[in-house]
Amino acid sequence: MSRTAPRIAIVGVAGRMGRTLVNAVMQDDDAVLAGGIVEPGSSLAGADLGELAGVGRQGVAAVDSLEAIVDDFDVLIDFTAPKVTLANLAFCAEHGKAIVIGTTGLSDDEQAELDGYAERVPTVFAPNMSVGVNLTLKLLETAAKALGDEGYDIEVIESHHRHKVDAPSGTALRMGEVVAGALDRNLKEHGVFERVGQCGPRDPKEIGFATVRAGDIVGEHTVMFATEGERIEITHKASSRMTFARGAVRAARWVAEREAGRYGMSDVLGLD
Numbered sequence: 001m002s003r004t005a006p007r008i009a010i011v012g013v014a015g016r017m018g019r020t021l022v023n024a025v026m027q028d029d030d031a032v033l034a035g036g037i038v039e040p041g042s043s044l045a046g047a048d049l050g051e052l053a054g055v056g057r058q059g060v061a062a063v064d065s066l067e068a069i070v071d072d073f074d075v076l077i078d079f080t081a082p083k084v085t086l087a088n089l090a091f092c093a094e095h096g097k098a099i100v101i102g103t104t105g106l107s108d109d110e111q112a113e114l115d116g117y118a119e120r121v122p123t124v125f126a127p128n129m130s131v132g133v134n135l136t137l138k139l140l141e142t143a144a145k146a147l148g149d150e151g152y153d154i155e156v157i158e159s160h161h162r163h164k165v166d167a168p169s170g171t172a173l174r175m176g177e178v179v180a181g182a183l184d185r186n187l188k189e190h191g192v193f194e195r196v197g198q199c200g201p202r203d204p205k206e207i208g209f210a211t212v213r214a215g216d217i218v219g220e221h222t223v224m225f226a227t228e229g230e231r232i233e234i235t236h237k238a239s240s241r242m243t244f245a246r247g248a249v250r251a252a253r254w255v256a257e258r259e260a261g262r263y264g265m266s267d268v269l270g271l272d
């Protein structure tokens with residue numbers, strides 16, 4: 001293990017991503033599993049993190065407050081819910097910690113609040129931490145620049161498991177932003193998130209979104225560029241949450257060495 005291995009705490013450690021993150025940190029020789037936080041009052045406080053994740057005892061117990069482990073960690077990884085994440089960012093600002101945020105579904109106001117904290121906290125914030133999705137974002141930028149103003153209609157289709165609470169997914173929205181940015185369009189103006197009834201023909205500049213929620217789908221995203229006579233589809237399919245978790249641990253190692261500021265996965269992966 002490297003002498004500079006960051007000590008990582010995982011908030012929301014009993015969740016789908018939280019348990020996967022425990023596994024990912026344990027598999028990384030350059031990261032230390034320093035703690036896990038469950039909801040205040042949760043019956044899981046005191047449970048062994050390895051046993052919670054189903055990977056065998058690790059000798060680190062879950063706690064139900066960040067204060068309980070404030071001196072034990074350097075970087076917090078947070079995949080929870082917007083309000084929880086913002087409260088944790090405030091804690092990181094107060095106590096000089098770095099943070100990796102995977103939570104999606106933040107409103108514009110919540111994103112602005114996050115930006116304010118990131119002036120004081122080294123922060124990686126990304127709706128999708130997989131290498132494949134972040135490469136896909138680059139492919140989309142290239143495709144949009146080449147095709148977008150040539151009469152190709154652009155639609156974003158995403159599918160996720162039945163438990164997901166936000167829609168469209170953070171990744172789908174980021175894909176829409178990337179495509180819109182490449183075409184000098186504003187997603188707020190051109191994004192279409194619902195079509196029902198007599199909604200009329202398609203505006204050529206629309207960027208449409210469609211959402212599927214079903215079963216145990218880990219996460220699938222397609223951006224379609226369609227015109228008369230042909231259709232290009234750029235698709236990413238995640239088949240395991242480990243792809244997100246490995247990306248988050250990589251981001252944690254990276255951000256532990258950074259100054260305060262808001263960063264994305266393209267910074268972590270050196271894709272810009």
Ligand SMILES: NC(=O)C1=CN([C@@H]2O[C@H](COP(=O)(O)OP(=O)(O)OC[C@H]3O[C@@H](n4cnc5c(N)ncnc54)[C@H](OP(=O)(O)O)[C@@H]3O)[C@@H](O)[C@H]2O)C=CC1
Pocket residue numbers: 011012013014015016017018037038039040042079080081084101102103104105126127128129130166170244
């Ligand atoms: N950026 C990325 O790569 C990815 C992002 N995500 C995003 O991550 C988020 C979480 O997803 P997922 O793991 O599926 O959701 P889960 O609901 O499975 O996990 C969230 C966890 O947070 C816990 N929690 C809620 N409040 C607190 C609190 N105050 N303190 C500590 N823990 C708390 C919940 O506890 P309880 O169950 O008791 O409520 C739950 O265990 C979503 O926003 C999702 O979109 C998901 C995958 C990849």
Ligand SMILES: O=C(O)C1=N[C@H](C(=O)O)C[C@H](O)C1
Pocket residue numbers: 104127128160164168169170171172218219220
């Ligand atoms: O909630 C999920 O599961 C996922 N959420 C992220 C999103 O909203 O984009 C990323 C991933 O697709 C899984």
